[in-house]
Amino acid sequence: MPDAPAPRAAGPARDATGPDRSGPGRVVRTLDEHAAAVLALGAPLPARRVPLAESLGTALAADVVSAVDLPPWDSSAMDGYALRAADLRAGAVLRVADDVPAGETRAVTVPPGAAVRIMTGAPVPAGADTVVPVERTDGGTDRVTFHDVVPPGAHVRRRGEDVRAGDVVLRAGDVLGPAALGLLAATGHVDAPVHARPRVAVVSTGSELVTGGGPLAHGQIHESNGVQLAAAARAAGADVVDVRVLGDDVPDVLRVLEELGARADVVVTTGGVSVGAYDVVRDALVAGGHGELVHVRMQPGKPQGVGRLPSGTPVLSLPGNPVSAHVSFEVFVRPLLRRLLGARDVHRRRVRATLAADVDSPAGRRQLLRARLDWSGGTPVATAVGGPGSHLLGALARADALVDVPAEATHVGAGETVTVVDLREADA
Ligand SMILES: Nc1nc2c(c(=O)[nH]1)N[C@H]1C(S)=C(S)[C@@H](COP(=O)(O)OP(=O)(O)OC[C@H]3O[C@@H](n4cnc5c(N)ncnc54)[C@H](O)[C@@H]3O)O[C@H]1N2
């Protein structure tokens, strides 16, 4: 994430088996160091032309030029009468010489001393420079009486006043939202040169996980991270090609990871990366020689795995706690997906906000605290929801922001200014 402290000059430290229980042999990194390491795993995917209807949320691989002027000709902004401004006076009565609906392709001219009935979006006839809305007239069809005047040039949209043929209307790296797609269509395009969407496979691990609803035995829980991460990947612009839920079986996890690696651009796993006896993703990454285990100095999201599968596909192993998985996706996976997608800006918007109430934070770990942002006043106000527990999914679902508490801070007081990551999806 931006606004970060500079990475340490020295190489990554190896963590001793100390009181933080991060585990022997783990690489210790700051959030920014790990985010940079993950981002370095990918580059924008190849470009192709994709129909506009399938391009929402993709990023342009090249600048796009307009084929036409917008508007393409002088057009009326109102239903009414087109005429020469010189002929308009309050109380004037003019002959209605013609009728121009939208879609009229005849070249119509308004004679001096006459008016042409015109509809919104229709071409303004030659000779006319002004449109009088129908409400300011008697609405006549043979002869029309003008109740009052409008300024010369009123309600005429000039050819090319919005976009000119040859203008670059969108740039490489722009992510296509609804308005951008509308602009592409209006400027004569039926498809767009965009980078491929990253193909993402999601793997949840844990013998306690149950899919498909139904009653739970003691010790079981409904699987949720797979659903959550797949949705987050789609919201980031990715294609989710597979979602698997696996038990705590190392050979099985290893086999599935390698299989998915051949079909995906990124494999995301959740669970089993900590220091427990059955942390199978950790063991599969080590057994397959596919990656390293990392202790990131953050909360939530401390245990992480990262590497490459035999196909070369990056594998990102997030912790199993639902809030940890979600926040880890936000700060590590999403920027990589945005990079593969070719987006110019891979990071979420960060804003300065006022903290509504005191919060505490662990020393030495950068905390990303779930919060709601109130934008109703001048400066946004951030209210933490649910506290720091990384199991608090109910609170996560109410949050729309992350308060970024620096690693060295152990307390931030009400009224202090904090940096906040805005999690709301932009309209691209
Ligand atoms: N002795 C230590 N224990 C733990 C440490 C530590 O340093 N020393 N770190 C803790 C931290 S911090 C985290 S985060 C977790 C991460 O552990 P894992 O990645 O191995 O995750 P699991 O143990 O598999 O699961 C944790 C938690 O999340 C639930 N879970 C897992 N997957 C799903 C899913 N797909 N859907 C819903 N919920 C899921 C799981 O049932 C557990 O409750 O380790 C701490 N422990």
Ligand code: MOO
């Ligand atoms: O680092 Mo864990 O992700 O705090 O719960």
